[in-house]
Amino acid sequence: MGPxxxxxxSYFHEDGTKSITQLEEAxxxxxxxxxxxxxxxxxGEARQFGANPLATVAELIESxxxxxxxxxRFPDELVKxxxxxxxxxxETIQLFDKATNPLRSRGPQPAPGGFGRKVTNQGFGRL
Structure with a gap:
């Protein structure tokens, strides 16, 4: 992921926050x-990022x-x-932030000793 x-x-975060605020005000x-x-x-923005649960609820509200x-009539049933x-x-923003944070560890680190496993005597030679 590049800059x-x-x-x-960040545009998605900014525009999404604005859209949510407008929906709550409406x-x-x-x-x-x-x-x-x-x-x-x-x-539309949620679909572009693959945030399908978010897009599905937004689509329900729109339709x-x-x-x-x-x-x-006013759709009172949309409050929930x-x-x-x-x-x-x-939740989507938190997941994106976690995935794009350069300071976050990128998964489990291999154990010292080589290729992710502990080096042991395998029954031959002398150690």
Missing amino acids: AFIRVL MREQNTVGLVIPAHTLK TARICIETK DVVELRRLFD
């Missing part, structure tokens, strides 16, 4: 139209909001999904 990937990932204000664009944006605009979206987004 360009880290930069794009729910508080009962603004159905205000749910569509941030959910659509987050869905439900679009239907509710047509039927002229917007709350879940925040949790999934935070």
Whole structure:
């Protein structure tokens, strides 16, 4: 992973935070139209990074909001999904941060003595 990937990932973090905030505000204000664009944006960005659980919930919010605009009602049933979206987004960011942190150990280190195993007398020769 190079610096360009880290930069794009920071855009995802920034844009995603903005989208989540807009979704939460739209729910508080009962603004159905205000749910569509941030959910659509987050869905697309999450899919680009392979964050499919996040994208799936964002897609549900977007499609439900679009239907509710047509039927002229507010989607109260999405409250739990917007709350879940925040949790999934935070979890996704934590996973990306962990995977891209250069100070983090990259898995188990081999044991001293060669090729990940302890050197022992194998029954021949003298040691």
